[in-house]
Amino acid sequence: MNGPLDGGRGPGGPEDMPGAAPRIPGPRAAGDDLSPPDVLPSPPPEPLAHGVLKSLLGAWALAACSTEETAAVEEHLTGCAPCAEEALRLRDAVGLLHTDRDLDLDPLLRSRVLENCLGRRPPRIPVPAWAGAYDAETARLDALLRDIGDSEWHAPVRLKWFDGEAKVSRRTTVAGVIGHLMSVDGLVASALGLGDPAGPDAPASPAERTERLWSSGERPATRSVRVPWREQGHALVRTVSFAGLGVEQLSVSYGDFALPLQDAMLDRAFECWVHADDIAAAVDYPYEPPAGAHLHRMIDLAARLLPAALAARRRAGLAGPARHLVTAGSPGRSLHLEVEGAGGGHWYIALDSPAAVGDPERTVAQIALDGVEFCQLVAGHVPPADAAAGQDGDREAVRDVLFAAASLSRL
Structure with a gap:
């Protein structure tokens, strides 16, 4: 039997001719010796239209875009403020879909x-x-x-x-x-x-x-x-x-x-x-003080009631005696009440008569408190001796006014 297995000489072919060369393929060139084919470079992809990119924002927020789409969307967001704002809103909304997140609203x-x-x-x-x-x-x-x-x-x-x-x-x-x-x-x-x-x-x-x-x-x-x-x-x-x-x-x-x-x-x-x-x-509920304007009115009311409260304590033997009585409406010996923070201000409390007028020129003592702390004092929630952040001047006047402020409280 003749064929490739016996020297490649089949009947009737050139291999059967006397002196013919055996049929063996010649050596092939190495791959890196071959010239590259004449192939034109691929054209750059067409940029996506604004409408298309906007329609992809939802998928982008869900991380459902392809790599190319994600790159296109994120490049677009660097130059388009409306789309960037919408993308952030969608991303925040997607965050609420996570089942492991606490959905309770901020208590404030x-x-x-x-x-x-x-x-x-x-x-x-x-x-x-x-x-x-x-x-x-x-x-x-x-x-x-x-x-x-x-x-x-x-x-x-x-x-x-x-x-x-x-x-x-x-x-x-x-x-x-x-x-x-x-x-x-x-x-x-x-x-x-x-x-x-x-x-x-x-x-x-x-x-x-x-x-x-x-x-x-x-x-x-x-x-x-x-x-x-x-x-x-x-x-x-x-x-x-x-x-x-x-x-x-x-x-x-x-x-x-x-x-x-x-x-x-x-x-x-x-x-x-x-x-x-x-x-x-x-x-256990978060609660804030009143608005500054309202707090100021409340403090002002307490300051206006202090001379009468001080006089009542004096009649009950709980405050020092009056030192310089004056006629009604006249300026008298005073204490400077300085309330700091929201709703704060300056008040001059008449010390010797509820009908006298507080006068900066006749100030003999000063008390400085935070607005909320002063209200806590007036509510009876803070001991009078611990209330003032700053005290100066006549110690008896300071003590009498602090105790009078606390005595404004009631059930």
């Missing part, structure tokens, strides 16, 4: 949104400036109450105040605090001719009204107290807003003293904030 978000709304929303019927603090503080407390659970209405809250000589306290619940606020707000409601939640024969003293409420069997034990409290607050704000000029001087009786309506509303705003802070501490 609600208070920031509320504060922004209160500052920006123009009311159709403007609230008087002297009632603005009450409107804002009741709204902030209501936001806190909306956020807490049913069981937290039973959380224990310890109310603290200064009885003239020492700090005292009383234990209640969140529902009990709201009932207390509603009961004392009833004094303002009664002065305005609105219904008094404590009844027509309720005492005028805030402490007596609260004790009657707490000792009665009608005390709300859950969040049911929130609705009547909030409705009463809305009614107070609506009434003073529609009442017109002159209503701010309407007298509101607190039993052993009285305040004009504008000061009574500030007093109620102050107590609402103080007790809201008590509630927030009891349920």
Whole structure:
């Protein structure tokens, strides 16, 4: 049998001819000795249109683009601000899709949104400036109450105040605090001719009204107290807003003293904030001080009440004697009260007579405090001896004013 296996000489081919060379392939050139083929370079890819790149932003945010698309999108974002902003928004939104992320909102978000709304929303019927603090503080407390659970209405809250000589306290619940606020707000409601939640024969003293409420069997034990409290607050704000000029001087009786309506509303705003802070501490809720303008009004009210409080302590033998009595309206010996921070300012407190006028030229002492610290002192939450950050001058005057400030507190 003839074929390639026997020398490659088949019948009838050139290999069969006498003297023919065997059929063996010649040597091949190395690969790197060959000339490269004549191939034209590939043209650069066409740049993607803006509309196409914009449509890819969602896929880019989800990391679903190809390598080429990702490079094109990211190059485009360096020069297109609208698309870059949209890409960041989409990337943040994609982050919320991760199941291992805590979806709870920032606990301060609600208070920031509320504060922004209160500052920006123009009311159709403007609230008087002297009632603005009450409107804002009741709204902030209501936001806190909306956020807490049913069981937290039973959380224990310890109310603290200064009885003239020492700090005292009383234990209640969140529902009990709201009932207390509603009961004392009833004094303002009664002065305005609105219904008094404590009844027509309720005492005028805030402490007596609260004790009657707490000792009665009608005390709300859950969040049911929130609705009547909030409705009463809305009614107070609506009434003073529609009442017109002159209503701010309407007298509101607190039993052993009285305040004009504008000061009574500030007093109620102050107590609402103080007790809201008590509630927030009891349920571990973040709570901020009032806005600076409202805080300033509250501090100003306390400063104006200090000469009368000092005179009352002097009559009770709890303060030093008056040194230089002057006629009503005349400048008298004074203490410079410097309140720092938001809502702060300078006040000159008459020391010897509640009818005297504080005078910088007759200053014999100075006290410097932070605004919130001063309010905590007035609320009876800070011992008078520990309240002042800076003291100078007549030591007796300093002590008497600090204790008089704390004595403004009550249940």
